[in-house]
Amino acid sequence: MSETQSGSRKLLGRLKQALAEPAEGQERLDRITRLIAEEMATPVCSIYLFRDEDTLELCATEGLNPESVHKTRMRMGEGLVGRVAASTKPINTGNAPSEAGFRFMPETGEEIYSAFLGVPIQRLGERLGVLVVQSKESKPYSEDQVYATEVVAMVLAEMTELGAFIGEGAAMAAPHQHPVMLRGSVGQEGAAEGRVLLHEPRVVVTNPFADDAESELVRLGEAVDKLRISVDEMLTSADMTDKDQRDVLEAYRMFANSKGWKRRMEADINRGLSAEAAVEKEQTAARARMEQVPDPYLRERLHDLDDLSNRLLRLLTGQGSHTGVEMPENPVLVARNIGPGELLAYGRGLKGIILEEGSVGSHAAIVARALAIPLVINCERITTEALNGDPVLVDGEQGIVHLRPEESVATAFRDKMAMMTKAQERYASIRRVPATTVYGPTIRLDMNAGLMADLPSLKSSGAEGVGLFRTELQFLVRSKLPSRGDLAATYSRVLDAAEGRRVIFRTLDIGSDKVLPYMKPQDEPNPALGWRAIRVGLDKPGVMRMQLQAMIRGAKGRPLSVMFPFVAQFDEFRVARRRLLDELDREEKMGHVLPEKVEIGAMLETPSLAFAPRQFFEMADFISVGGNDLKQFFFAADRENERVRRRYDTLNVSFLTFLEWIVMRCNETKIPLSFCGEDAGRPVEALCFAAMGFRALSMRPASIGPVKHLLRRSNLAEVRELIDDARAGGAQTVRPALMDWLRQQG
The missing domain is CATH 3.50.30.10 (Phosphohistidine domain)
Known part of the structure; x- marks a missing residue:
């Protein structure tokens, strides 16, 4: 055994003994800083723990002024200690005052110490504190000393996780115990x-110390062998025709068979860590590297290593999903x-x-x-x-x-x-009555769906039909492209469950945040504005043709409504519509039963389509406003970005005026129009859409009751007058005036 390994084992041995002895939190922390300073022959050892998410507190020290304990604090990124916490990387210097960001803390008496080594106390990306050693010598600590300090910090992280320092000396509350x-x-x-x-x-490592290094090495070796066998089995069962999936699994196997990965864990065991602690030390290091890597491919590979570490920890401890947790x-x-x-x-x-x-x-x-x-x-x-x-x-x-x-x-x-629950019971009483407003008109309320499991809600919610059936879910939940026969069977079952009610099937809407596991992801700077939905369908005619054939065959002679998503210009709709008509001709020539009626519509999700030539509105059989996308493009506010997506109100006067323009264009050509999306299921927003002229809304099933309840009690003419008054008065949104009116109505 090398001198380094022997020193680390001795330090960990004393640390284990100190942690095993009964003591309050502060006494235990003081004991640990003292023994680390002794074993490393350094005059100063200090432990800083997070008091809250952004504040570090000196909780124990050997060598600095004891009166500064629980008084010295710093923010994340402040001083060398704060820099270590923020970067999760060690700082090792022989001249601390010359380092960028150095902060002098006179109350600690540290001005006489030149050398500084700080390492993060962290567990799988969770920052817990910083361990610091200092000395008067103007030279950095050796590699062996850095390694020993990192090992101790890792053990401290495990002990903090287990609540070993709860008490007077703990900065933060006990984990997993308080509200x-x-x-x-x-x-x-x-x-x-x-x-x-x-x-x-999460796997909790209850004993980070190796009582017997040889037995720990055997345990690690056996667990790694089992891991490699399981990865090989994954490869054997994988679809051999799917090159991308196989490439991912091959990379996965490469990591599992990495000699360097195993060698590093064996070295950690020889220095005194248990097999579990050695695995977690490598996993923590991998996660720290993952946060620093900008390249998405390398980040994904580090994620593979992180996942392998989790599997290995479960094999070693018997904890986790493989134990059959009830x-x-x-x-x-x-x-x-x-x-x-x-x-x-x-x-x-x-x-x-x-x-x-x-x-x-x-x-x-x-x-x-x-x-x-x-x-x-x-x-x-x-x-x-x-x-x-x-x-x-x-x-x-x-x-x-x-x-x-x-x-x-x-x-x-x-x-x-x-x-x-009481409100839902009230809504159940109006399930079978129409959504007729005071003095008319009646608003059609449909539901959105995407799974067979949704269809029972048609009856229970009181929906009149399915205004949007998302067909991409059948593609997303599979490891390979579904067959035409499977899709046709699914669409047929959907129509069976609808029992004659209208179902609008939206063609495949992938791209942006919906990436198929078997389709090579596109490296796009802004995928929401990129290759998605109908753009993919038009560029991949084979996939679109297969899906359209499945819809025609799944209809089995019943009426069929098909809607193309994310249409930005007339030509896209014209080409897509022509493809569906061609498939109908082809199916007829093959002797297949055709739907008794076919409706072909488009989702209006881009502002450009609202200004399409009149011929578009004359050609489409129906239009559905896709509110989620239309709103984000109208306001140029990414709906996935929490900093901006709530900045703009759906009841903004400009947006309502734009919706009024769409209603007017559809009325001119007598084309049916609906509003589909999350906002359609919000009663106040739904009321405004109805007032602006929408006569059909499509939403999640649970929203139909609340929306119908408000519509049946409201006079659309009065709501429209409120909207017009808000516009005339220069208001940015009609919401305050509308909410006041609703309160007056009781």
Whole structure:
């Protein structure tokens, strides 16, 4: 054994002994700083922990002024300690005052120490603090000393995770014990109470120390062998014709067989870490590198290494998804992110979903809406804060999560849920009556769908039909392109379930944030304005033709309504329409049954289409305004960007005036017009659309009741007068005036 390995093992051995002895948090921290200073023969050792997300506090020191403990604080990025915390990279210098960002803290008495070594205390990307050693010598610490300090910092991170420093000496509250309120973004409205079900349960390393290095090396070797076998099995079962999928798995196998990866973990074990701790040390390093890499391909490869580390940790500890964790009662799924296929596998049993990442247009959000499950996205820290079984409240209306809530919060939340349930019961009583406004007219209310699981909502919600059936979900949840026969069978089952009600099938709308797993992703600077929807269909005529054939055959002689998405100019619609007519001719020549009636429409999602030649409006059988995209392009505000998407109101006078222009053009040519999107399902917005002349709205099933309830109690002429008065008065939005009017109406 080398001298370096022996020194590290001795230091870790003493650290293990110190942690095993009973002590309060502060006493334990003081003991640790003292023994590190002794073992490393350095006069100063200090531990800084985060007091909150942005503030570090000196919590223990050997060598600096003890009176500065719990008094010296700094912001993230401030001073050398703050720089280490912000960058998650060590700083090792023999002349600390000359370093950029150096901050002199006179209360600590550190001015006599020139050498400085600071390493982050972190666990899988979660910043916990900074470990610092200092000396009077004007030279950097050696590589061996840097490594030893990093190993100790890693152990401190594990101990902090396990609550070893809770007490007087801890800056932050005990992890996973206290109530936490987290703010995210609304992905799907609704409210739910339940218990956390982690999609990828975090593995807790309970013993970071190697009692017997040889046995730990054997354990690591056996786990790596099992990992390699499982990756080989994945390759064997993969579709050999799918080159992109095979390339990804080959890269995955390359990492699994990396000798360097295994060698680094073996070296960590020889220095005193357990097999689990060695794996996690490498995983933490990989995550730190991932954050610094701008290249998306390299970042994805580092993500592969991160995923392999998780699998290896589960093999070593028996923790995680492979142990058959029981589904808790009223499960609320918590994940960093999740694909549509994985989410569908959980089914309707989920009460709520919380994602650390995600977007309002992501696959997960689409599926959550289809399943009517409350969803909160962009909920930072949820995967590190939550543990399996934790009680949790999901407020999808406001994008708020209450983890381990206090009873007073839970009681108020249950009262809110009870009010929502009572409202739904009231809406159920008007399920079968039309949405006829005061003094007329009647507004048609359709539902949006994308899965067979949506179709039972046709009856329960009172929807008159399906104003939008998203066909891309059948493509997104598969590992390869679906066959024409499979699609035809799906479309036929949809029409069966609709029982004669009209269903509008939207052709494949992929691109932007909806990327097929088997289609090579396009490197586009702005995918929302790039190669997507009808543009893909026109450039890939084989895919469009196959889907149109499936729709014709799936109709089995029944009426068929087809809508092309993201049409920006007349020519795109004319070409797409011609292709559908050609397929009808071809199917007839082959002797197949044709639909008794075919309607061909377009989604108006780009402002340009509102100004298309009159011939477009005369040629289309119907038009549906795609509100989500139209609004983002009208205001030049990315709907995935939380900093700008809420900046612009749907009831902005300019936007309503633009919608009025679209209504006027459709009325001139007597073409049916509907509004489809999230805003159509918001009662106040729906009321304004109806007042502007829309006679059909399409929304998620759960919104039909609230929208119908308000429409049936409102006089559209009065609402229109409010809108006209707001325009005449130069108001930016009609919302304040409309809300005042609604309050007056009771």
